Amino acid sequence: MTPPVGIKGIGYCALFLALAAAATLCIVAYLMPAKAVREAVQDEIRAVTGLDPILHGNASVSLFPTGRVNLEDVSLSDSTGVTALTAKRVLARLRFFPLLLGRVQISEVTLLQPVITVTLNSGSRSNWSGHIDALAHNLASPRDRGSSFSEIRVEHGTVMLRDESGRVLDTLSNVEVALAWPLISRSFAATGHFVWRGEVMDGSISLTDFVAALQGDRSGLKLRLAGSPFKLAFDGYVSYRPTLRMEGTAAADAASLRDTLRWAGQHPPVGGGFGRFAVKAHANVVAGTVGLSNANVELDGNIGEGVLAFDGHHTIQGTLAAEGLDVTPYLSTLRLLGGGSGGGTQDAHGWSKQPIILDGLEAIDIDLRLSAARVTLGNARFGRTAVAANLRGGNFNMAIGESQAFGGVVRGTVALGKNSEAAEFKAQLQFANVELEQCLADMFGIRRLEGRGNLAFAVQSTGATVYDLTKTMNGTANLLSRKGAIAGLNVEQLLRRIERRPLSGAGEFRLGKTPYETLSVNLKIVDGLANVEEVRMDGVSVGLGMTGTASIPARELDLKGTASLLAGAAESAGPPLFELPFIVQGPWDDPIMLPDPESRLQRSGAAAPLLDPTRGARDAIRSTIERLTGTGTQAPTAR
Secondary structure, three states: OOHHHHHHHHHHHHHHHHHHHHHHHHHHHOOHHHHHHHHHHHHHHHHOOOOOEEEEEOOEOOOOOOOEEEEEEEEEOOOOOEEEEEEEEEEEEOOOOHOOOOOOHHHHHEEEEEEEEEOOOOOEEEOOOOHHHHHHHHHOOOOOHHHHHOOEEEEEEEEEEEEEOOOEEEEEEEEEEEEEOOOOOOEEEEEEEEEOOOEEEEEEEEEEHHHHHHHOEEEEEEEEEEEOOEEEEEEEEEOOOOOOEEEEEEEEEEOOOHHHHEEEOOOOOOOOOOOEEEEEEEEEOOOOEEEEEEEEEOOOEEEEEEEEEEOOOEEEEEEEEEEEOOOHHHHHHOOOOOOOOOOEEEEOOOEEEEEEEOOOOOOOEEEEEEEEEEEEEEEEEEEEEEEEEEOOOOOOEEEEEEEOOEEEEEEEEEEEEEEEEEEEEEEEEEEEEEEEEHHHHHHHHOEEEEEEEEEEEEEEEEEEEEHHHHHHHHHEEEEEEEEEEOOOOHHHHHHHHHHHOOOOOOOOHHHOEEEEEEEEEEEEEEEEEEEEEEEEEEEOOOEEEEEEEEOOOOOOEEEEEEEEEEOOOOOOOOOEEEEEEEEEEEEEEOEEEEOOOHHHHOOOOOHHHHHHHHOOOHHHHHHHHHHOOOOOOOOOOOO
């Protein structure tokens, strides 16, 4: 089928125009000197950027089939001759239709393997301050914007950040960025990717008023960074005259805060935690201080709301409130009791021998006030808690304003610092009206006291492990309880049996419990040895007093005391019905109580043969031992 004449005519016209354009380009290429084209390109770059392109290598011009100018070994400098950047090659692509008319206009500039060096001065300026001023003045000057190129590309670039001494602070390599240069509007945008400390980062930035931003005036700013170490987004405003200010919504998150800290060259704290992290807040940046209000912070599933502030000296301050807070992972290196017998991390008596490592805490200072409706610390559960935590120079201090714990209230201070190669520990804590069984079991592994009471202690020690801390501990401890019981020990049953039969077997009295009306304990601790200044228990039927020592490192008791069998509440003012000296020895969680055998002998008629050597001493001694131990020998067989 033969095409319509109209279509054929259009095709012929298009072919004719293409041939005419090609012929025109050939004529322009022949008539336009390469030097003139190169100089026109340099003038255009100078007019747009305000920087003077200085050619150190060869230059080539190609006008057919497309217009291109290739400049090798180029540096861009300001009017004072200070170099802003150097590039292996600068490739300028020319606009097609202006070239047909014999005019040189750039459509796009590509910088190949550029090296941009930013040197920070002691003040707020850098070696780029003059370049920025020149660029701002150039963009603000009236000119023919129709002649401006609109895009600059950077391929395989490098950005180096140095201090005044020339030391490299940071480097961005393999920079691939496309810059949308202001052409008609005043906005500016850049998108691309680069390698930062071994990780590929995608980034974009846009300014609603590029000229105002260069001049230090207020401009809208959108910033995005995304990579494996973290993601960051900011949407707000920026200005830097007279000082840097940024205000807007900021958000950041990381799959692992611990990995992010390592990527940033920091030493994260040892132990667990510091995983998933996210923050979203209204940000206000003034000079080197970052303020976050209405902040929502998430770390390891803990979510808090409040305000935070960061200054230029690696200091974090703030106030956060959380519904629930689990601090177990962060205190894993300070486990009081060993978690098992393997690995040499648990002492035979239970204290952990795992080293207390405080490395990674010196790089940052923290001053936080935290409140939570509930707090989890290992097996312990706390209710509403308010604390102030301070970390400065690697030394940690925590003041507990109030914590609803163990059915009561806990207040006090805890300090943990680093002294040479060891840890330095101090604590002053008061437990008011707490459940003693739960409190002592969770803290020290002691499960012998039932009921409520008040516990207070002030201690300090130094050591590389928790076990070492117990060996150097000094301080005091006090306990006062009312209407409770000593579990696993029935003193009344023992006293009544021995009162009736002094030399009878003791039987099984380590079952049941011994109730009391009041219990008071006062200890003075010296080098890990707790000297019992007073232990007094008063009950309806039984009274008890003890003295002696308790080894904290060995977790063992060595006590002596006297148990009294009382007449009862109605006659409690009278003398005790029976008194029995005893000793308590063995581990804290399962001690052995032994009645004094000498006093039992004195109360029994069996003691007489022992005191009269003229009688059958050997038979008497054997008989007495048998009665004390509850054993017997078979009757002799008749001969």
